[in-house]
Amino acid sequence: MALQHAVLATLLDHEYSGYQLAKIFDIGVANFWHALPQQLYAELGKLEQAGLIRGRRVIQHDRPNKRVYTVTELGMAELERFTAAEAKPSFFRDDLLVKVYAADRTDAVTVMAQLTERAEQAKSKIALFDDILMRLRDGRDEQEFLRHGSRVGPYLTCLLGRSLEKEYHDWCLRCAELLGTREGVRDDA
Protein backbone atom coordinates (compact mmCIF):
# COMPACT_ATOMS: atom_id res chain seq x y z
CA MET A 1 0.00 0.00 0.00
CA ALA A 2 1.67 3.17 -1.15
CA LEU A 3 -1.08 5.75 -1.21
CA GLN A 4 0.12 6.26 2.32
CA HIS A 5 3.62 7.06 1.12
CA ALA A 6 2.41 9.20 -1.71
CA VAL A 7 0.55 11.30 0.87
CA LEU A 8 3.59 11.53 3.12
CA ALA A 9 5.76 12.58 0.17
CA THR A 10 3.29 15.28 -0.83
CA LEU A 11 3.14 16.65 2.70
CA LEU A 12 6.92 17.12 2.70
CA ASP A 13 6.63 20.40 0.85
CA HIS A 14 3.62 21.96 2.50
CA GLU A 15 0.93 21.38 5.03
CA TYR A 16 -2.30 20.49 3.25
CA SER A 17 -5.88 19.73 4.19
CA GLY A 18 -7.73 16.65 2.94
CA TYR A 19 -9.60 18.83 0.52
CA GLN A 20 -6.44 20.31 -0.95
CA LEU A 21 -4.82 16.89 -1.23
CA ALA A 22 -7.94 15.62 -2.94
CA LYS A 23 -7.48 18.19 -5.67
CA ILE A 24 -3.79 17.42 -6.06
CA PHE A 25 -4.45 13.68 -6.32
CA ASP A 26 -7.47 14.14 -8.50
CA ILE A 27 -6.10 15.96 -11.49
CA GLY A 28 -2.95 14.00 -11.05
CA VAL A 29 -0.75 17.05 -11.03
CA ALA A 30 1.12 14.96 -8.53
CA ASN A 31 1.07 12.79 -11.63
CA PHE A 32 2.46 9.68 -10.03
CA TRP A 33 -0.65 8.71 -8.13
CA HIS A 34 -4.38 9.15 -8.19
CA ALA A 35 -6.96 8.92 -5.41
CA LEU A 36 -10.47 10.02 -4.57
CA PRO A 37 -11.29 12.40 -1.71
CA GLN A 38 -12.88 9.61 0.37
CA GLN A 39 -9.71 7.58 0.21
CA LEU A 40 -7.59 10.53 1.23
CA TYR A 41 -9.70 11.46 4.23
CA ALA A 42 -9.59 7.84 5.34
CA GLU A 43 -5.85 7.65 4.79
CA LEU A 44 -5.21 10.88 6.68
CA GLY A 45 -7.18 9.50 9.59
CA LYS A 46 -5.12 6.32 9.66
CA LEU A 47 -1.84 8.18 9.25
CA GLU A 48 -2.65 10.50 12.11
CA GLN A 49 -3.71 7.61 14.34
CA ALA A 50 -0.44 5.90 13.54
CA GLY A 51 1.42 9.07 14.46
CA LEU A 52 3.00 9.51 11.04
CA ILE A 53 1.39 12.90 10.50
CA ARG A 54 0.04 15.55 12.84
CA GLY A 55 -3.13 17.52 12.15
CA ARG A 56 -3.75 21.12 13.08
CA ARG A 57 -7.11 22.88 13.02
CA VAL A 58 -7.19 26.10 11.04
CA ILE A 59 -10.03 28.52 11.76
CA GLN A 60 -11.16 30.38 8.67
CA HIS A 61 -13.68 33.19 8.59
CA ASP A 62 -14.40 33.44 4.92
CA ARG A 63 -14.98 29.69 4.47
CA PRO A 64 -15.40 26.47 6.50
CA ASN A 65 -12.64 25.60 8.95
CA LYS A 66 -10.16 22.95 7.92
CA ARG A 67 -7.56 20.58 9.31
CA VAL A 68 -4.07 20.63 7.81
CA TYR A 69 -1.39 18.02 8.25
CA THR A 70 2.38 17.82 8.50
CA VAL A 71 4.76 14.86 8.57
CA THR A 72 6.16 13.86 11.97
CA GLU A 73 9.56 12.36 12.79
CA LEU A 74 7.89 8.96 12.78
CA GLY A 75 6.44 9.74 9.38
CA MET A 76 9.87 10.63 8.02
CA ALA A 77 11.24 7.37 9.37
CA GLU A 78 8.44 5.50 7.63
CA LEU A 79 9.19 7.26 4.36
CA GLU A 80 12.83 6.26 4.71
CA ARG A 81 11.86 2.67 5.41
CA PHE A 82 9.64 2.72 2.33
CA THR A 83 12.43 4.19 0.21
CA ALA A 84 14.80 1.42 1.24
CA ALA A 85 12.23 -1.34 0.71
CA GLU A 86 11.70 -3.07 -2.59
CA ALA A 87 9.36 -1.25 -4.97
CA LYS A 88 6.27 -2.98 -6.22
CA PRO A 89 6.14 -3.31 -9.98
CA SER A 90 4.60 -0.20 -11.43
CA PHE A 91 1.56 -0.37 -13.53
CA PHE A 92 -0.23 1.52 -16.14
CA ARG A 93 -3.85 0.91 -17.02
CA ASP A 94 -5.68 2.39 -19.87
CA ASP A 95 -9.06 1.78 -21.48
CA LEU A 96 -7.95 3.45 -24.70
CA LEU A 97 -5.16 0.90 -25.16
CA VAL A 98 -7.66 -1.92 -24.88
CA LYS A 99 -9.74 -0.19 -27.52
CA VAL A 100 -6.81 0.24 -29.88
CA TYR A 101 -5.78 -3.37 -29.33
CA ALA A 102 -9.20 -4.44 -30.59
CA ALA A 103 -9.69 -1.58 -33.07
CA ASP A 104 -9.36 -3.58 -36.27
CA ARG A 105 -12.12 -5.89 -35.11
CA THR A 106 -14.49 -3.29 -33.68
CA ASP A 107 -14.98 0.28 -34.86
CA ALA A 108 -11.81 1.98 -36.02
CA VAL A 109 -13.59 5.29 -36.70
CA THR A 110 -14.78 5.65 -33.11
CA VAL A 111 -11.31 4.78 -31.84
CA MET A 112 -9.74 7.36 -34.15
CA ALA A 113 -11.98 10.05 -32.73
CA GLN A 114 -11.02 9.09 -29.20
CA LEU A 115 -7.35 9.07 -30.12
CA THR A 116 -7.43 12.60 -31.48
CA GLU A 117 -9.40 13.79 -28.48
CA ARG A 118 -6.91 12.18 -26.14
CA ALA A 119 -4.06 13.78 -28.05
CA GLU A 120 -5.63 17.15 -27.29
CA GLN A 121 -5.89 16.30 -23.62
CA ALA A 122 -2.27 15.22 -23.62
CA LYS A 123 -1.33 18.53 -25.17
CA SER A 124 -2.96 20.54 -22.41
CA LYS A 125 -1.44 18.29 -19.79
CA ILE A 126 1.98 18.96 -21.28
CA ALA A 127 1.27 22.68 -21.12
CA LEU A 128 0.29 22.25 -17.47
CA PHE A 129 3.51 20.39 -16.76
CA ASP A 130 5.54 23.10 -18.44
CA ASP A 131 3.78 25.61 -16.27
CA ILE A 132 4.54 23.71 -13.09
CA LEU A 133 8.15 23.16 -14.14
CA MET A 134 8.62 26.86 -14.78
CA ARG A 135 7.16 27.74 -11.40
CA LEU A 136 9.39 25.19 -9.66
CA ARG A 137 12.48 26.57 -11.43
CA ASP A 138 11.35 30.04 -10.44
CA GLY A 139 13.47 31.88 -12.99
CA ARG A 140 16.58 29.76 -12.61
CA ASP A 141 18.19 27.84 -15.44
CA GLU A 142 17.22 24.15 -15.45
CA GLN A 143 20.76 22.81 -15.17
CA GLU A 144 21.52 25.24 -12.37
CA PHE A 145 18.30 24.44 -10.54
CA LEU A 146 18.77 20.68 -10.81
CA ARG A 147 22.32 20.88 -9.53
CA HIS A 148 21.82 23.30 -6.70
CA GLY A 149 18.10 23.64 -6.02
CA SER A 150 16.98 22.48 -2.60
CA ARG A 151 14.01 20.38 -3.70
CA VAL A 152 14.38 18.63 -7.03
CA GLY A 153 12.18 15.57 -6.41
CA PRO A 154 8.93 17.14 -7.58
CA TYR A 155 10.72 18.62 -10.57
CA LEU A 156 12.10 15.25 -11.64
CA THR A 157 8.78 13.44 -11.39
CA CYS A 158 7.21 16.26 -13.35
CA LEU A 159 9.83 15.84 -16.07
CA LEU A 160 8.94 12.18 -16.40
CA GLY A 161 5.24 12.99 -16.49
CA ARG A 162 5.92 15.43 -19.31
CA SER A 163 8.00 12.96 -21.32
CA LEU A 164 5.48 10.18 -21.04
CA GLU A 165 2.63 12.51 -21.93
CA LYS A 166 4.56 13.65 -25.00
CA GLU A 167 5.10 10.09 -26.19
CA TYR A 168 1.48 9.27 -25.56
CA HIS A 169 0.42 12.32 -27.54
CA ASP A 170 2.56 11.47 -30.56
CA TRP A 171 1.43 7.87 -30.46
CA CYS A 172 -2.23 8.90 -30.45
CA LEU A 173 -1.81 11.02 -33.54
CA ARG A 174 0.21 8.35 -35.31
CA CYS A 175 -2.41 5.70 -34.54
CA ALA A 176 -5.29 7.91 -35.57
CA GLU A 177 -3.61 8.73 -38.89
CA LEU A 178 -2.79 5.11 -39.52
CA LEU A 179 -6.28 3.85 -38.76
CA GLY A 180 -7.50 6.56 -41.11
CA THR A 181 -5.41 5.37 -44.06
CA ARG A 182 -6.50 1.79 -43.36
CA GLU A 183 -10.12 2.84 -43.25
CA GLY A 184 -9.56 4.56 -46.55
CA VAL A 185 -8.14 1.36 -48.00
CA ARG A 186 -11.11 -0.61 -46.82
CA ASP A 187 -13.54 1.89 -48.36
CA ASP A 188 -11.94 1.28 -51.74
CA ALA A 189 -12.63 -2.42 -51.52
Place this chain on the structure above:
Amino acid sequence: MALQHAVLATLLDHEYSGYQLAKIFDIGVANFWHALPQQLYAELGKLEQAGLIRGRRVIQHDRPNKRVYTVTELGMAELERFTAAEAKPSFFRDDLLVKVYAADRTDAVTVMAQLTERAEQAKSKIALFDDILMRLRDGRDEQEFLRHGSRVGPYLTCLLGRSLEKEYHDWCLRCAELLGTREGVRDDA
Protein backbone atom coordinates in the same frame (compact mmCIF):
# COMPACT_ATOMS: atom_id res chain seq x y z
CA MET B 1 -14.27 -2.45 -14.79
CA ALA B 2 -12.22 -3.15 -17.82
CA LEU B 3 -10.30 -6.30 -16.96
CA GLN B 4 -13.29 -7.90 -18.61
CA HIS B 5 -12.66 -6.02 -21.82
CA ALA B 6 -8.95 -6.61 -21.70
CA VAL B 7 -9.69 -10.34 -21.57
CA LEU B 8 -12.14 -10.13 -24.44
CA ALA B 9 -9.62 -8.18 -26.51
CA THR B 10 -6.91 -10.74 -25.83
CA LEU B 11 -9.18 -13.61 -26.82
CA LEU B 12 -9.76 -12.00 -30.21
CA ASP B 13 -6.51 -13.40 -31.56
CA HIS B 14 -6.52 -16.87 -30.10
CA GLU B 15 -8.35 -19.16 -27.81
CA TYR B 16 -6.58 -19.27 -24.46
CA SER B 17 -6.94 -21.10 -21.17
CA GLY B 18 -7.01 -19.29 -17.82
CA TYR B 19 -3.49 -20.47 -17.21
CA GLN B 20 -2.21 -19.05 -20.48
CA LEU B 21 -4.01 -15.76 -19.93
CA ALA B 22 -2.50 -15.60 -16.47
CA LYS B 23 0.97 -15.65 -17.99
CA ILE B 24 0.11 -13.03 -20.58
CA PHE B 25 -1.38 -10.72 -17.97
CA ASP B 26 1.35 -11.40 -15.49
CA ILE B 27 4.44 -10.29 -17.33
CA GLY B 28 2.38 -7.60 -18.91
CA VAL B 29 3.43 -8.53 -22.40
CA ALA B 30 -0.11 -7.51 -23.07
CA ASN B 31 1.43 -4.42 -21.54
CA PHE B 32 -1.74 -2.47 -21.11
CA TRP B 33 -3.12 -4.45 -18.22
CA HIS B 34 -2.05 -6.62 -15.35
CA ALA B 35 -3.91 -9.24 -13.34
CA LEU B 36 -3.32 -12.24 -11.11
CA PRO B 37 -4.39 -15.77 -12.04
CA GLN B 38 -7.16 -15.78 -9.42
CA GLN B 39 -8.71 -12.68 -10.92
CA LEU B 40 -8.59 -14.16 -14.39
CA TYR B 41 -10.20 -17.45 -13.45
CA ALA B 42 -12.95 -15.52 -11.67
CA GLU B 43 -13.39 -13.20 -14.63
CA LEU B 44 -13.53 -16.06 -17.12
CA GLY B 45 -16.24 -17.65 -15.01
CA LYS B 46 -18.31 -14.48 -15.01
CA LEU B 47 -17.76 -13.85 -18.72
CA GLU B 48 -18.88 -17.37 -19.60
CA GLN B 49 -21.94 -17.13 -17.35
CA ALA B 50 -22.83 -13.88 -19.06
CA GLY B 51 -22.44 -15.57 -22.45
CA LEU B 52 -19.68 -13.24 -23.64
CA ILE B 53 -17.22 -16.07 -24.10
CA ARG B 54 -17.59 -19.80 -24.69
CA GLY B 55 -15.37 -22.40 -23.05
CA ARG B 56 -14.25 -25.64 -24.62
CA ARG B 57 -12.61 -28.53 -22.79
CA VAL B 58 -9.34 -29.69 -24.30
CA ILE B 59 -8.13 -33.16 -23.39
CA GLN B 60 -4.36 -33.34 -23.19
CA HIS B 61 -2.37 -36.49 -22.70
CA ASP B 62 1.00 -35.06 -21.86
CA ARG B 63 -0.32 -32.67 -19.20
CA PRO B 64 -3.53 -31.81 -17.27
CA ASN B 65 -6.60 -31.07 -19.34
CA LYS B 66 -7.60 -27.47 -19.79
CA ARG B 67 -10.49 -25.26 -20.77
CA VAL B 68 -9.96 -22.71 -23.54
CA TYR B 69 -12.20 -19.78 -24.35
CA THR B 70 -13.33 -17.86 -27.41
CA VAL B 71 -15.37 -14.67 -27.77
CA THR B 72 -19.02 -15.10 -28.73
CA GLU B 73 -21.20 -12.78 -30.83
CA LEU B 74 -22.51 -11.33 -27.60
CA GLY B 75 -18.93 -10.79 -26.47
CA MET B 76 -18.09 -8.92 -29.67
CA ALA B 77 -21.14 -6.74 -29.17
CA GLU B 78 -19.98 -5.96 -25.65
CA LEU B 79 -16.51 -5.04 -26.92
CA GLU B 80 -18.09 -2.72 -29.43
CA ARG B 81 -20.26 -1.15 -26.76
CA PHE B 82 -17.14 -0.65 -24.63
CA THR B 83 -15.25 0.87 -27.55
CA ALA B 84 -18.00 3.39 -28.14
CA ALA B 85 -18.37 4.28 -24.45
CA GLU B 86 -16.33 6.94 -22.75
CA ALA B 87 -12.92 5.78 -21.57
CA LYS B 88 -12.02 6.07 -17.93
CA PRO B 89 -9.01 8.25 -17.27
CA SER B 90 -5.91 6.14 -17.51
CA PHE B 91 -3.59 5.81 -14.64
CA PHE B 92 -0.08 5.04 -13.86
CA ARG B 93 1.10 4.09 -10.42
CA ASP B 94 4.66 3.74 -9.39
CA ASP B 95 6.46 3.36 -6.09
CA LEU B 96 9.73 4.53 -7.58
CA LEU B 97 8.23 7.87 -8.53
CA VAL B 98 7.12 8.41 -4.95
CA LYS B 99 10.67 7.63 -3.87
CA VAL B 100 12.21 10.07 -6.32
CA TYR B 101 9.70 12.73 -5.31
CA ALA B 102 10.96 12.45 -1.75
CA ALA B 103 14.59 11.60 -2.60
CA ASP B 104 16.20 14.84 -1.48
CA ARG B 105 14.65 14.42 1.96
CA THR B 106 15.29 10.70 2.40
CA ASP B 107 18.17 8.66 1.02
CA ALA B 108 19.32 9.70 -2.44
CA VAL B 109 21.94 6.93 -2.64
CA THR B 110 19.37 4.15 -2.22
CA VAL B 111 17.11 5.79 -4.77
CA MET B 112 20.00 6.08 -7.24
CA ALA B 113 20.65 2.36 -6.96
CA GLN B 114 17.00 1.60 -7.59
CA LEU B 115 16.95 3.94 -10.58
CA THR B 116 19.88 2.22 -12.27
CA GLU B 117 18.39 -1.19 -11.55
CA ARG B 118 15.08 -0.10 -13.00
CA ALA B 119 16.85 1.26 -16.05
CA GLU B 120 18.24 -2.23 -16.63
CA GLN B 121 14.80 -3.75 -16.33
CA ALA B 122 13.44 -1.20 -18.77
CA LYS B 123 16.20 -2.15 -21.19
CA SER B 124 15.25 -5.81 -21.18
CA LYS B 125 11.60 -4.93 -21.50
CA ILE B 126 12.43 -2.88 -24.58
CA ALA B 127 14.30 -5.86 -26.00
CA LEU B 128 11.25 -8.00 -25.33
CA PHE B 129 8.99 -5.50 -27.09
CA ASP B 130 11.34 -5.43 -30.08
CA ASP B 131 11.13 -9.17 -30.19
CA ILE B 132 7.36 -9.22 -30.13
CA LEU B 133 7.17 -6.48 -32.75
CA MET B 134 9.45 -8.40 -35.06
CA ARG B 135 7.37 -11.54 -34.67
CA LEU B 136 4.16 -9.64 -35.33
CA ARG B 137 5.65 -8.06 -38.46
CA ASP B 138 6.82 -11.50 -39.51
CA GLY B 139 9.39 -10.33 -42.00
CA ARG B 140 7.33 -7.54 -43.49
CA ASP B 141 8.40 -3.91 -43.52
CA GLU B 142 6.77 -1.90 -40.71
CA GLN B 143 5.09 0.63 -43.00
CA GLU B 144 3.79 -2.12 -45.20
CA PHE B 145 2.55 -4.18 -42.29
CA LEU B 146 0.79 -1.26 -40.63
CA ARG B 147 -0.96 -0.30 -43.84
CA HIS B 148 -2.02 -3.71 -45.03
CA GLY B 149 -1.59 -6.18 -42.15
CA SER B 150 -4.80 -7.77 -40.95
CA ARG B 151 -4.27 -7.26 -37.23
CA VAL B 152 -2.42 -4.10 -36.25
CA GLY B 153 -3.99 -3.45 -32.82
CA PRO B 154 -1.51 -5.54 -30.84
CA TYR B 155 1.36 -4.03 -32.82
CA LEU B 156 0.26 -0.48 -32.05
CA THR B 157 -0.12 -1.05 -28.32
CA CYS B 158 3.28 -2.69 -28.33
CA LEU B 159 4.78 0.37 -30.01
CA LEU B 160 3.41 2.58 -27.26
CA GLY B 161 4.71 0.23 -24.61
CA ARG B 162 8.13 0.42 -26.18
CA SER B 163 8.14 4.22 -26.40
CA LEU B 164 7.07 4.70 -22.82
CA GLU B 165 9.61 2.18 -21.61
CA LYS B 166 12.33 4.01 -23.53
CA GLU B 167 11.42 7.35 -21.94
CA TYR B 168 11.29 5.76 -18.53
CA HIS B 169 14.70 4.21 -19.09
CA ASP B 170 16.33 7.48 -20.12
CA TRP B 171 14.69 9.32 -17.25
CA CYS B 172 16.01 6.77 -14.74
CA LEU B 173 19.58 7.23 -15.92
CA ARG B 174 19.28 10.98 -16.00
CA CYS B 175 17.87 11.08 -12.46
CA ALA B 176 20.49 8.70 -11.13
CA GLU B 177 23.29 10.75 -12.63
CA LEU B 178 21.84 13.97 -11.32
CA LEU B 179 21.33 12.68 -7.81
CA GLY B 180 24.93 11.51 -7.99
CA THR B 181 26.32 14.93 -8.80
CA ARG B 182 24.19 16.46 -6.05
CA GLU B 183 25.42 13.88 -3.58
CA GLY B 184 28.95 14.78 -4.67
CA VAL B 185 28.24 18.44 -4.03
CA ARG B 186 26.95 17.67 -0.59
CA ASP B 187 30.06 15.60 0.24
CA ASP B 188 32.23 18.63 -0.46
CA ALA B 189 30.36 20.70 2.07
Place this chain on the structure above:
DNA sequence: TGAGATTAGTCAACTTTCTGACTAGGAGGT
Protein backbone atom coordinates in the same frame (compact mmCIF):
# COMPACT_ATOMS: atom_id res chain seq x y z
C1' DT C 1 11.62 -44.42 -7.15
C1' DG C 2 11.38 -40.11 -5.57
C1' DA C 3 12.03 -35.03 -5.57
C1' DG C 4 11.11 -30.96 -7.89
C1' DA C 5 9.32 -28.28 -11.69
C1' DT C 6 5.46 -27.16 -14.77
C1' DT C 7 0.71 -27.08 -16.17
C1' DA C 8 -3.97 -26.28 -14.68
C1' DG C 9 -7.13 -24.56 -11.57
C1' DT C 10 -9.74 -23.44 -6.85
C1' DC C 11 -11.09 -21.29 -2.25
C1' DA C 12 -11.23 -18.05 1.48
C1' DA C 13 -10.08 -13.85 3.74
C1' DC C 14 -8.52 -9.56 3.41
C1' DT C 15 -7.31 -4.74 1.77
C1' DT C 16 -7.93 -1.16 -1.44
C1' DT C 17 -10.53 1.52 -4.47
C1' DC C 18 -14.85 3.18 -6.39
C1' DT C 19 -19.83 4.72 -6.45
C1' DG C 20 -23.13 7.49 -4.64
C1' DA C 21 -25.45 9.94 -1.31
C1' DC C 22 -25.12 13.24 2.40
C1' DT C 23 -24.20 17.52 5.85
C1' DA C 24 -22.93 22.35 6.28
C1' DG C 25 -21.26 27.05 5.89
C1' DG C 26 -20.02 31.01 3.06
C1' DA C 27 -19.64 33.61 -1.57
C1' DG C 28 -21.60 35.65 -5.53
C1' DG C 29 -25.01 36.80 -8.63
C1' DT C 30 -30.03 38.05 -9.89
Place this chain on the structure above:
DNA sequence: ACCTCCTAGTCAGAAAGTTGACTAATCTCA
Protein backbone atom coordinates in the same frame (compact mmCIF):
# COMPACT_ATOMS: atom_id res chain seq x y z
C1' DA D 1 -34.61 36.05 -0.92
C1' DC D 2 -33.21 32.45 -3.62
C1' DC D 3 -30.18 29.62 -6.29
C1' DT D 4 -25.90 27.78 -7.43
C1' DC D 5 -21.04 27.13 -6.82
C1' DC D 6 -17.07 26.37 -3.88
C1' DT D 7 -14.86 24.78 0.31
C1' DA D 8 -14.66 21.09 3.71
C1' DG D 9 -15.65 16.73 5.18
C1' DT D 10 -18.34 12.07 6.24
C1' DC D 11 -20.66 7.38 5.72
C1' DA D 12 -22.17 3.07 3.79
C1' DG D 13 -21.88 -0.43 0.51
C1' DA D 14 -20.12 -2.62 -3.67
C1' DA D 15 -16.55 -3.88 -6.78
C1' DA D 16 -11.82 -4.85 -7.75
C1' DG D 17 -7.42 -6.42 -6.48
C1' DT D 18 -4.08 -8.93 -3.25
C1' DT D 19 -2.32 -12.64 -0.19
C1' DG D 20 -1.78 -17.22 0.91
C1' DA D 21 -2.84 -21.85 1.01
C1' DC D 22 -4.46 -25.77 -1.52
C1' DT D 23 -5.55 -29.91 -5.09
C1' DA D 24 -4.00 -32.70 -8.92
C1' DA D 25 -1.81 -34.51 -13.05
C1' DT D 26 2.34 -35.00 -15.72
C1' DC D 27 7.33 -34.40 -16.96
C1' DT D 28 12.26 -34.38 -16.04
C1' DC D 29 16.29 -35.62 -13.97
C1' DA D 30 19.01 -38.04 -10.68
